[in-house]
Amino acid sequence: MTNDKYQMINGKWKMENVFLKGYRHGYVGVGSHPQYPITVCAILPAVTKFLHIADIHLGIRRYRSEDRARDFFLAWRDCIERFALAEKVSFVLIAGDLFDARRVEPQAMNQAMFCLSKLRHAGIPVVVIEGNHDCHESENRFSWLRSLSQWGFIKLLEPVYSESGVKLLPWDDEKCSGSFIDIDGVRIFGSIWYGSTVSQALPPLIDELRHHHSEKHFNVMMLHTDVEGQLNRPIPALPVVKINELKSYINYLALGHTHKNFEIDGWIYNPGSLEACNVDEYANVRGAYLVEIIEGQHTAHLMRDYHQRPVARLSFDVSKHPTPEELHADLFDQLRHDLTPHNPNDADSPAPVVELSLRGHLGFKNALLEINRIRDEIKQEFNSLLVIVRNQTVPVEYAVAAGLSEHVSRAERERRVIEDLISRDTRFREQAVAMAGLILEAKRLALSDELPAKIVELIEERLAESQTVLTAEMVWHQGTD
Numbered sequence: 001m002t003n004d005k006y007q008m009i010n011g012k013w014k015m016e017n018v019f020l021k022g023y024r025h026g027y028v029g030v031g032s033h034p035q036y037p038i039t040v041c042a043i044l045p046a047v048t049k050f051l052h053i054a055d056i057h058l059g060i061r062r063y064r065s066e067d068r069a070r071d072f073f074l075a076w077r078d079c080i081e082r083f084a085l086a087e088k089v090s091f092v093l094i095a096g097d098l099f100d101a102r103r104v105e106p107q108a109m110n111q112a113m114f115c116l117s118k119l120r121h122a123g124i125p126v127v128v129i130e131g132n133h134d135c136h137e138s139e140n141r142f143s144w145l146r147s148l149s150q151w152g153f154i155k156l157l158e159p160v161y162s163e164s165g166v167k168l169l170p171w172d173d174e175k176c177s178g179s180f181i182d183i184d185g186v187r188i189f190g191s192i193w194y195g196s197t198v199s200q201a202l203p204p205l206i207d208e209l210r211h212h213h214s215e216k217h218f219n220v221m222m223l224h225t226d227v228e229g230q231l232n233r234p235i236p237a238l239p240v241v242k243i244n245e246l247k248s249y250i251n252y253l254a255l256g257h258t259h260k261n262f263e264i265d266g267w268i269y270n271p272g273s274l275e276a277c278n279v280d281e282y283a284n285v286r287g288a289y290l291v292e293i294i295e296g297q298h299t300a301h302l303m304r305d306y307h308q309r310p311v312a313r314l315s316f317d318v319s320k321h322p323t324p325e326e327l328h329a330d331l332f333d334q335l336r337h338d339l340t341p342h343n344p345n346d347a348d349s350p351a352p353v354v355e356l357s358l359r360g361h362l363g364f365k366n367a368l369l370e371i372n373r374i375r376d377e378i379k380q381e382f383n384s385l386l387v388i389v390r391n392q393t394v395p396v397e398y399a400v401a402a403g404l405s406e407h408v409s410r411a412e413r414e415r416r417v418i419e420d421l422i423s424r425d426t427r428f429r430e431q432a433v434a435m436a437g438l439i440l441e442a443k444r445l446a447l448s449d450e451l452p453a454k455i456v457e458l459i460e461e462r463l464a465e466s467q468t469v470l471t472a473e474m475v476w477h478q479g480t481d
């Protein structure tokens with residue numbers, strides 16, 4: 001309980017110093033209690049359940065695959081059916097980015113309505129805030145989220161901004177608008193997308209929360225923002241110390257925006273996007289929070305068992321494969337060992353996305369690594385929906401002197417770099433030391449103003465000493481690079 005006037009002790013509601021009988025499993029009623037001269041003026045359900053999701057991104061077009069775009073709908077449908085309708089929750093929270101774009105495609109609207117109408121039919125309110133993807137345009141007062149709110153399919157919560165500052169207004173059923181709403185003992189506050197100004201936007205909102213949070217309710221606030229320390233990217237995010245200023249008024253901060261799951265100090269929750277919106281997000285944990293409030297104490301369960309496209313993440317070290325043919329053969333040997341081909345007749349398991357990372361030092365020119373061919377052959381052999389090849393190899397062209405101690409002299413470091421550059425190309429590996437010496441010698445002569453003809457003479461002389469095959473390859477290599 002947020003209010004210490006109301007407490008559940010030994011299965012009985014206690015208000016201040018008086019016990020109320022017979023209200024353990026239901027509601028504390030409004031009006032006078034028959035046995036005691038008190039008036040109970042709050043409606044407090046013993047248990048309230050709600051679903052908190054964010055970043056559904058309906059209508060996403062980032063993948064060039066219809067099936068992949070449909071996955072976002074299937075994830076949304078599955079979550080609503082399993083964790084809202086079947087669980088008979090009191091309400092659903094969507095903390096921003098229901099849609100991938102503010103200009104909603106007809107198909108994305110159909111996908112949204114498929115669930116929103118089921119929820120309305122079941123009497124489950126859907127409380128929504130704008131995200132950066134589906135927020136209204138500043139010069140336009142119309143938006144699809146506002147329309148959906150007007151039509152009664154969602155309750156879009158927005159603070160009201162005017163010249164005099166920000167105001168939080170209670171939900172108005174006639175106007176279908178407001179900044180906060182009470183449902184089953186929970187007071188829910190909305191906000192808008194503030195972007196990089198979120199740290200400045202928060203203090204005036206907190207002033208308003210001071211007036212409007214309710215001691216008689218469990219207070220929830222929805223916010224679409226990144227949080228400092230939860231990202232791998234160096235972009236401005238909201239510092240946790242700033243968020244903590246909300247803690248006096250808010251019991252559960254329902255976040256959206258960051259597409260991976262995190263939880264801070266047992267009151268700040270970010271479920272993550274329902275599906276992976278780009279390749280970098282495949283490794284992230286994501287899901288939907290099913291939250292239970294019992295006697296004012298909440299428990300948030302991250303639900304992950306819903307339609308998510310399976311992803312097979314594989315890694316292959318390209319080092320020590322001297323030719324493109326050998327690399328190809330060894331790669332497919334490893335794939336056949338690690339990856340079971342998808343059975344296209346199995347309707348229960350969707351074809352996976354395969355993400356293959358190629359790592360290590362290439363033993364041949366980068367241009368000879370046939371990424372497209374590798375991608376097509378994996379797709380064909382393993383019946384994958386989509387194959388993403390991440391080329392993280394170090395091309396022979398950019399070799400570096402790895403493993404050198406920091407105390408090594410500049411001259412030695414230079415010699416090693418040149419030697420490495422030569423030896424990473426298997427055609428010249430055997431002669432790397434001799435050739436590095438020759439290159440350094442040529443450089444020294446050039447810096448000492450030696451005549452160019454003299455330098456050419458030296459190079460020719462040394463090359464003649466080594467194998468004639470090597471000389472021919474050098475000429476070919478220089479001519480095609």
Ligand SMILES: [Mn+2]
Pocket residue numbers: 055097131133257258273
């Ligand atoms: Mn998003």
